[in-house]
Amino acid sequence: MPSTPSRRTLLAGFATAVGTSLAGCSGGGGPTYRFRTFPVGDSLGAVADNYLLDDLTDATAQYAVDYPDEYKRSVVETLFESGSVTVEGLQFTDRAEFGTTTRVFPRFATHEGTIYQLVPTGQSETTTTRWVFYLDLTEAEPESSATVVSEPPSSLSETDRRIVESAMERTAASRSNPLDADEYEFPYRGVEFHEGLDSSASELVPDPPFDYVERDGHYFAANAERGTVTVTNYSFEVQSVGTSREELASYLDAEFVDARFDRENLSSEAVEVLDAATAVDNGRLYTDEGSMSDGLTTVTDRLGMGEHMPDDSSSASFDQSLCRYDGQWYEARLTVR
Numbered sequence: 001m002p003s004t005p006s007r008r009t010l011l012a013g014f015a016t017a018v019g020t021s022l023a024g025c026s027g028g029g030g031p032t033y034r035f036r037t038f039p040v041g042d043s044l045g046a047v048a049d050n051y052l053l054d055d056l057t058d059a060t061a062q063y064a065v066d067y068p069d070e071y072k073r074s075v076v077e078t079l080f081e082s083g084s085v086t087v088e089g090l091q092f093t094d095r096a097e098f099g100t101t102t103r104v105f106p107r108f109a110t111h112e113g114t115i116y117q118l119v120p121t122g123q124s125e126t127t128t129t130r131w132v133f134y135l136d137l138t139e140a141e142p143e144s145s146a147t148v149v150s151e152p153p154s155s156l157s158e159t160d161r162r163i164v165e166s167a168m169e170r171t172a173a174s175r176s177n178p179l180d181a182d183e184y185e186f187p188y189r190g191v192e193f194h195e196g197l198d199s200s201a202s203e204l205v206p207d208p209p210f211d212y213v214e215r216d217g218h219y220f221a222a223n224a225e226r227g228t229v230t231v232t233n234y235s236f237e238v239q240s241v242g243t244s245r246e247e248l249a250s251y252l253d254a255e256f257v258d259a260r261f262d263r264e265n266l267s268s269e270a271v272e273v274l275d276a277a278t279a280v281d282n283g284r285l286y287t288d289e290g291s292m293s294d295g296l297t298t299v300t301d302r303l304g305m306g307e308h309m310p311d312d313s314s315s316a317s318f319d320q321s322l323c324r325y326d327g328q329w330y331e332a333r334l335t336v337r
Helices: 007-018 044-051 068-080 158-170 245-255 268-278 294-302
Strands: 033-043 084-088 097-098 103-104 108-111 115-139 212-216 218-240 257-261 285-289 316-318 322-325 328-336
Touching: 033 044, 033 268, 033 294, 033 322, 044 245, 044 328, 068 084, 068 218, 097 316, 103 115, 108 218, 115 245, 158 212, 218 245, 245 257, 257 285, 257 294, 268 285, 268 294, 268 328
Parallel strands: 257 322
Antiparallel strands: 033 285, 033 328, 084 218, 097 103, 108 115, 115 218, 212 218, 316 328, 322 328
């Protein structure tokens, strides 16, 4: 039978409701420990479904205008056919911060009947020269001979219209103080032509076919600028897991499950922590201030966090831990600030 909520648990719930953070144990002047959970399924099969990506081409590149689907499909095909790929500005998955180390996020995809784990293997930066199209706020009224448009001209290609639309969205013209491109460094002031956007096939560079865009009574000069940009390349590999959801669940169990918490075999202090961190009306949050309580120490040690706590424990993040409690699977996270 569940134990009666303690005063600490009730106070934690009250603190969440009013937007303040109350300590789970006494003591001041030290860091605050926030332990929280996020439900991911009531069985490992359900958890596996949450971690299985439907279509890798749904990933969005880190650019104002995404790569064309055809380009992303070619990247995905290379990944599965060769077992690895390096791609600019497109991140299928990442590593989670886990104290003094990192952990691979559990991310999987199916290709031709086989389930694969996606593993990030590297990240590097290079510099290159690119064109950027942007709209620059101007205070002066355009001269009578200027070409002024209020939407992307229909004469432009579909890709060029998308670029202009994106540049228009970046002006936030409906704001009382619309954004001025001069306040942003190159290339962040506009839309960058990347590997999926061929600047040589665009009418927007080197000279746009119109002079100004009018939005909500504001005028923006159309510009194309060429300069040096820093690009990030991400490398990934795939590892075969199996051909069924059952095999995927077994793989999760072997490689990613950190703990199964059994209420009957836990101390009352550890139960208090887990009850608070899994209670919806408590915001699924347990907080200690100054130092970690015995209960939180027990729980985080079971999750493998204790051995990766930095020597200076005043700041740390543990962002990926899979556990089960009271019949529900959770991702558990600990932040120390």
